[in-house]
Every structure is written in C-alpha cells, then in structure tokens.
Amino acid sequence: MTKLTQYQSNPAIEIVTGVCPHDCPDTCSWQVAVKRDTGQAIDIWGHPDHPVTQGKLCGKVDRYLERTYHQGRLTTPLRRLGPKGSGEFEAVSWEEAITAIAARLQAIVTTDGPEAVLPYSYAGTMGLLQGEGMASRFFHKLGASLLERTICSEAGFEGYIYTIGAAEGMETEAYAHAKLILIWGSNTLTSNLHLWPFVLEARKQGARVIVIDPANTRTAQAADEWIAVRPGTDGALALAMMHVIIGEGLYDGDYVERHTVGFDALAQRVAEWTPERAQAITGVDAARIRTLAREYAGQQPAAIRVNYGLQRHYGGGMAVRTIACLPALVGAWRRYGGGIQLSASGYFRHLDRTQLYRPDLLAGRTPRRINMNRLGDALSTDRTQLAQAHYHPRPIDRIPAPEAAGPLIKALIVYNCNPAAVCPDQGAVRRGLQREDLFTVVLEQFQTDTADYADYVLPATTQLEHWDILKPYGHTHLALNRPAIAPLGESLPNSEIFRRLAAAMGYAEPCFQEGDEQMLRDLMACQTHPRFAGVTWERLLAEGFVRLALPQPYAAFAEGGFPTPSGKCEFYSERLLQDGYDPLPGYTAPRWQEASGEFASPAQSGTEAPTDTHSAAQQLVCISPPAHSYLNSTFGIVDRLRARAGEPLLQIHPQDAAPRGILSGNIVRVCNGLGEVTLKAEVTEHVIAGTVLAPGVWWAKHSPDGRNINQVTPQDEADMGAGALFYDVLVTVTRAD
C-alpha cells in the first residue's frame, strides 16, 4: 500500500500537494499528510504521478518534517546583544524589528545613497515568490545595488549558451533511450537522483554508462566505467575526442552541414589536439581517449549529462562550451535519447517575470552590479577591492577605478542564503561581516553561521508554510506549492517580511500590498509565450504540476533550430569573439595548473605524463563537491543527516598521504595563502593522486575550529559569467597532530 492510499482512506488526514524548494535539478513534487485536528504535518512523500519524481524523495527531503519542526527553528525576530559573530540575541516584536530596520535603511540611503544597501540571496528556496518575488520589488524601489547571482552555474551556463544558444537540450526522460551515456562532472546519485531511473532504463536496454570525474563517486561506482580526469582539464579531453572523430571521419557530415557553423575552422583547431597531448594534460590514457571518441560517435543516440562540477574552475566556461559541440558533431541530436543536458532552465527563459519583479520601480536608475562571489571584496572598506567586486564577467568588461566604485556597503540584507558558510574566501567574508559600521539583516529559518553576524534576524517560514511556484532546472514541469501547515511561531514568508518593510519605508505602490496568492495568479495570467499555453493557475491548483507546452517526446534540435544568433550549433562563435574570447573551442587551463607550472603554455604538445613527485611539500588540488546527505549548507541542522555525513573530511590518495605520514583518522591542516581549515583525513583511492576532496558544505560552526573548506577557496572569477572557482584551489596538506 502506498502512503497516498494509506492516508487517503483516513478521514482525519488531509493530503496537501507541494514541491521541494531546494537548489537541485529534480524539483520534486511532494505530498504531505496533515492531521486535520491539530494541523500538524505527520508524513511527506514524493508525488506518485510526477513523471520525474516518480513517488520518491531523496534521503534529505525525506527528512523535511524533521527540519521543519526542528527545535532550532527561529520563531521570533531577534536583535543582536553580543559582538558580531557571537550568536547572542534577544527576542523582539515584529513591530520593533521592522520599524528599526526601516529607520536604519532610510538613514543609510540619506547619508550614503541607496547603492550602499546590498541584497544578498541565492537559492535557499528556488520559489519564484519566496525567492525574489517581493524582494525584487522592494530593492528596485529602494534603488539598492544589484546582485549578480554567480555562485553556482554561471561559467558553464554562459559557455553552453555560446554553443547552443540557451540552456536547453535533452529532456530528462530522454536518457532512457540512449545507447551510451557520459556523465561528465556530475555525481548523479547524490545531486540529481531522479535522473538515475532513466539511466537505469537505458542500461537495461544495453546502454553503457561512463562517468568522467576526478573522484570515484557513488555514481562512478554504479556506472560501467570511471574515467579519472584531472580537475579543470575536461576541455582538453573534449578537444582530443573531436580530433579523433574528425580525423577518422566519424562525424555526421549531413547534420554538420545543415545545422552547424564553423566546421572547417573547428577541424583545423582540433588537428593539433592529439590524444597524447590531451593525456599529458588530463591524465586520461591516449588509447582510452581514442576508443571513447569512437564509442561516442558510433553508439547513437549518445547522451551527455554535463553538470556543474567541471565548471568551478578557471576555464570552466570554455570547457562546457567545447563539450557542448560534441553532440552536433556526431549528429546525436537527431534521435530521442541523444544530445546533451546542462540545465533545463532555458525552457523557462520565456517566463515573463517583469510584473513579478517590477524593474520599472528603478525609475531610470541603473545601480551598480555586484558579483556575489566577491562578497568579501564587496564588504571591504578598501575601494580597490570594492571596485573588484563590480560584476565584470567578460574580457571586454572593465573594473571601475577605485574612486568610481560607489559607496561602501553599509547594509546587507541576506535571505535564502548562508554566505558565511558557502561563499569563497570565508576569511574575507567574515572580516566584512564583523564590521561595526555594517548593518546586517538576515531572514532565516535557522541560526546559521551568517545569522550569527546579524544585527537583526527575522524568522522565515519553510516550504510547508507558504505559497509558491517552482520552475525546475532538471525537467520541464512547473509546480505549485500549497502551504500544508500554519507558520511556526511568529515566522513569516519572505514575501510578507518585505511587504512589511516596504510599508514601514512608506512605499505606497499598490504592488506592495498584493497578497501571495494574488501575485502567483497574476504571474501565471500574464504569460503569453506559446510554451505556457495551457500552463495556468487553475491547472496548477488542480494538478499540482504542469508540463510546459512542448511536444512529447521532445527531441530538441533533431531538426536543428538552435537558439543561437546563426540558428545553428556554433562551433565558431562570432559572439565569443565580440566578447573578447577565442571564437573557437579551445583549452583554457585551470589556475592550479598554471600556478603549479604544469603545462604553462597550453600550446605545448608534450607527450609525457606529469612527474608525480609525491613529496610532502607538493601542493594538491582541492575540490569540495556536495556531500551526499547535505544540500549545500541547508541540511546541516538536521541531526540525523549530520550524523550520516559524519565529520568534515578530507579524502586523500595513498600516494599523497604516505609522504605526509597521513593515515585515515588523522587530523590534517589544509591551508593556502587565503586561510586554513582542520579536517579529518580519509585515505582512499576514490580520489585521484594530486587531488584532495572535502565534501561540502558544512556549517562552519559545526567544524572543529569553527571554519569550513571555504577558508581556502578564492574570490577570483572563472573565464565566463564571473563564475566561482570553488574547485580550482591549490592547498598544502599536513598532519595537524
């Protein structure tokens, strides 16, 4: 008996349909069982009818009730008592908190100008309403600095768009029809679980599944083969695959002719990319690169699932841009089950959000744009650093002169985000948050690392307690979230908190009085793009989730029609050239490789593998991909999940552990010029030699010395989109005892 049938027959139970708010491609629809008499949620499960959720939640969101009813939930507004960072607060009323915050913001606007206020948010909820819905209206009216939300996917996203035109591609369901699946820079079983059943289905029909990753992840272990690649070198691998595919005439001449631009230039470019040259860079055997290229070209339809792991390096944009050329070269798009998916978010790019966000409230002002990855710089009182924090994603974009950087940030309003734990260069972020002249407000469900630095903490509702609409990035079903329970304590939805702040600031526009349901209904009513035909508020209310109006099955680009300027898949991109890049696929080395002197010149065509010195002094590349039981820092509070995650670890290969005298269980110090962190070593061959892996993201305050791995990650930008370099890090590892 399913949970649904079990509860359906019980008149004391109401079943409420909602959707997971978290930053994950799967965006699962769920059902919640609520006791009618007490209004308490007692159970939660995946929606059985959702074609991607298929009735199952992940091991984290399975625990969503534990998180919601956790004793650590914030239930009242708090005002800081102790020093910043100490976590000492007293409870105050909403009235008092809102009045004080509005007064302080008004004062800052008067003395420093509205750009001295910085909103800081990411994807604690991906909801359109509780994400930026009312918040955007508020900050647009204020004229605050604009935040460029670059922390996750921007480098790869931009790279992909140069080649394909938009973040569109294979639909998740199509993977079941592939003959070969390359999972490239993604740990599907951890971070995109609901893709896996489709992969298994393909496998049942004989497909081979290959994982390309520096770590032998659970996904790599479950696959047919693990191809171990050095971090940040995937572009070289893809170039060598194209070398073989073109050199051996394995490409699809007809598809190339009709649906791509720049083949001749591409052929010339990859001619120099022999597998031997790629071997020296990537660590992947040249013979294996050859057979991989042949398999990939020959096993059609061939599918690639590329994700964000490989673009958290300098050169990550170019790497994704290069990999995205592969399907068109071999004509993989022709058949359902072939192609590539980075993200499905592009399918929602026609969702009109102008009425929701109201950019017109800027009233002609063009506030500076701040790169969220450079929060440390943005909060600095040094104007050169503040200037660095201005968004400058492309080579043609300029950093302003220090005197033109604008006012110092005097107020930081954080919601849906935990920057003190998740941002690069934690030391710099904390120095900023410590500033006595910085006024910090944090909207949160829990007393996070960031909330510890707040002047005011405002208690926010969870997904069980508010309305929203979610736009997924791993499939094409828009979903509605209905509140299942009343807000806990005095907590309020983000939307209501910004509504109250707007009122206290004296903002008179009627849009600041609109209620949540009305905002969502209006959002759906104003959609005009054909993809939203039939995707209505009424259907969302009745069905919970609705697929975009796309054909089903949907074989994207089977007949070309790429949303690029040329309408074709762009091997050669004029737009890249205009933006200051190489217009052709190429290899942009990661920072660690340049810094360590390996392959300083990408043009050199060495055939030797790098000399592995294995000395204790040798620096190692440090990557910190998601821990299985966590979702960034969101589930760090849930005791059972924290117990499952164990302790903050550093996985290190035996060849690197031995010269340092490191054994499993030893405490190790991981440091570089930015900072240091103490972790427990796990000696394992599941990560390649020369690379260490620290699963993230732990709450800093749950870590031994109150710091996490972001002590050693840099603020520097990737080659595209001003993306983060979380995995392009060199560290020294030593025993701490």
Ligand SMILES: Nc1nc2c(c(=O)[nH]1)N[C@H]1C(S)=C(S)[C@@H](COP(=O)(O)OP(=O)(O)OC[C@H]3O[C@@H](n4cnc5c(=O)[nH]c(N)nc54)[C@H](O)[C@@H]3O)O[C@H]1N2
């Ligand atoms: N359980 C869980 N699920 C999550 C998250 C979480 O924290 N926990 N986070 C969510 C979020 S915000 C996001 S953005 C997505 C993240 O989704 P992904 O970006 O797909 O993240 P991972 O699944 O960790 O995959 C990254 C993989 O890339 C590998 N990798 C690192 N560097 C390189 C490289 O240079 N080349 C290659 N080929 N591989 C590399 C890592 O070892 C890791 O196995 O997942 C979402 N889902």
Ligand SMILES: Nc1nc2c(c(=O)[nH]1)N[C@H]1C(S)=C(S)[C@@H](COP(=O)(O)OP(=O)(O)OC[C@H]3O[C@@H](n4cnc5c(=O)[nH]c(N)nc54)[C@H](O)[C@@H]3O)O[C@H]1N2
């Ligand atoms: N070293 C390292 N650092 C990383 C990464 C990595 O792989 N390695 N991954 C990066 C990536 S991909 C991402 S996306 C970022 C994610 O960074 P964040 O967006 O900060 O994500 P979380 O850490 O999950 O924190 C989200 C916070 O939002 C809160 N929240 C959830 N819902 C609501 C709500 O409705 N209202 C309010 N007010 N708050 C809410 C949660 O309680 C939680 O504290 O981290 C990045 N940091």
Ligand SMILES: [Mo]
């Ligand atoms: Mo992310």
